């Protein structure tokens with residue numbers, strides 16, 4: 001049974017409070033609504049604290065879900081565990097947001113649908129706040145909010161003042177939360193119990209200026225505002241318009257999802273989430289044994305350990321100690337390792353203990369921390385520079401050059417190189433594949449295979465990253481197959497090793513592929529990965545390129561990417577035309593005319609169109625898998641197009 005949480009009707013109100021992670025704050029109760037909320041918030045953090053910690057020994061008490069239950073520990077706070085053996089692909093629950101608010105950025109978003117606006121936006125006739133058009137069908141900008149904003153006299157009227165826009169987006173988070181709680185008082189306990197890390201934030205001065213500014217503007221209690229802003233920064237999910245996001249309109253904002261927020265972090269998570277029809281859908285990506293934590297990743301899974309740690313300590317104020325973080329090789333993916341300068345092919349692996357030198361895994365070479373960090377910082381300039389990744393997500397030429405630079409500076413396995421390679425893969429296959437050169441298709445096959453190897457290690461199972469990679473690999477292979485056959489080039493021994501390898505890779509993505517990819521445009525040495533399990537993530541956002549893990553004290557943690565899996569947000573293409581398969585003369589499969597050599601077998605059966613049925617079948621199986629993974633994804637239609645093409649080849 002899938003647990004659905006729809007607030008306002010049968011909402012959960014029995015979530016125990018957060019265990020103590022901070023000392024108590026000064027409280028200053030009064031009779032105002034905010035005072036009452038603060039009172040509940042404070043009481044939930046005092047007498048109940050001990051109880052909630054003791055409750056960790058009790059059976060889980062989230063009562064309405066058959067699959068997950070709540071547990072509490074001093075190390076992790078509250079977290080969800082599986083109450084039974086859960087299978088990969090099972091949906092765990094769906095939840096609609098309690099509150100949806102724009103991201104606290106200095107750019108205008110329509111307050112009704114949260115769609116980003118170009119500079120020339122229209123103001124709401126009543127309060128002047130940004131709307132995409134006066135009758136936007138989005139439902140988020142209600143009468144009460146409009147009245148509250150009018151009373152604040154922010155004089156927004158089509159403002160280009162970035163500070164004003166930022167302030168507006170900032171105040172909307174507490175304003176909307178307080179409005180929801182005033183109409184649904186039963187939910188106050190839920191919000192009050194959510195972890196806000198408010199004590200640590202105050203000590204570290206994280207976001208304190210924002211708290212002050214927002215509290216003053218709203219004339220609300222400082223502690224209440226601090227709690228709500230802390231709750232959002234600690235718990236909110238970025239909800240994007242993909243799949244009919246906000247208000248059914250398609251904007252993107254921060255969503256407060258109290259149940260989903262109980263999933264703790266792991267750098268190799270066992271769930272994945274999507275947004276569809278305004279709700280989050282949480283699904284297992286791999287089997288989750290009974291009693292295990294149900295986890296998500298708060299940082300892009302493709303990022304290296306230091307980048308993830310910097311993000312987690314700055315925005316979520318904790319240090320992750322998962323298996324991947326403790327392993328300098330990152331489960332064999334070597335996403336943080338650097339190319340050794342002393343030997344060919346060796347990798348400089350980060351030390352176990354901070355401050356120790358990095359050591360080559362093949363020769364005796366070592367490099368000091370300072371030099372290693374300088375190399376990574378240098379890569380930042382490449383990524384952000386004129387021809388880098390940022391702003392050039394779709395530019396094959398620039399990305400090819402960037403990948404070359406990064407491969408030389410950092411090595412082929414480093415996460416920054418692989419992120420650039422991922423961007424390149426998407427760019428290569430973004431145009432209709434019939435227009436992509438054979439060389440680029442072959443290169444895409446090599447990159448996709450390499451990244452699938454990484455995914456197998458750090459983001460395995462039915463993760464979106466893996467789904468997208470499977471889709472791209474299968475699309476490229478299907479096009480190569482179709483094209484080679486049409487061109488009548490496919491005879492014994494003429495098929496290139498890359499195509500053979502690419503197609504055979506589809507049949508078994510856990511087999512470590514050969515390490516060299518011959519690229520027509522560039523030559524990339526694909527890193528060999530030592531392990532064989534699956535998965536992936538994707539981000540086109542440039543990760544932090546420093547290795548420090550200290551939170552910067554004076555900055556508001558950027559939660560925009562809270563809980564956002566490395567999303568290959570750039571969907572690589574919107575429409576792919578499927579060409580009618582050209583009739584080709586039927587050939588007989590013989591050892592001399594054998595285009596199934598990649599399977600180490602003679603092609604025994606051909607379709608009426610002359611395609612090897614074995615190969616098409618394997619491509620179809622890979623497409624089926626990506627269909628399961630991308631079931632809720634905006635790229636699902638591309639999987640269907642691919643399958644349509646493969647069915648044509650099969651006939």
Ligand SMILES: C[S@@+](CC[C@H](N)C(=O)[O-])C[C@H]1O[C@@H](n2cnc3c(N)ncnc32)[C@H](O)[C@@H]1O
Pocket residue numbers: 018019075076077078079194195197234235261262263264265266316317318319320321
């Ligand atoms: C979204 S909340 C998760 C629910 C939270 N544990 C609670 O009790 O409400 C995020 C916070 O949980 C804690 N947390 C999450 N994952 C963790 C992990 N792997 N190790 C330690 N703390 C973790 C951190 O304090 C983090 O700021």
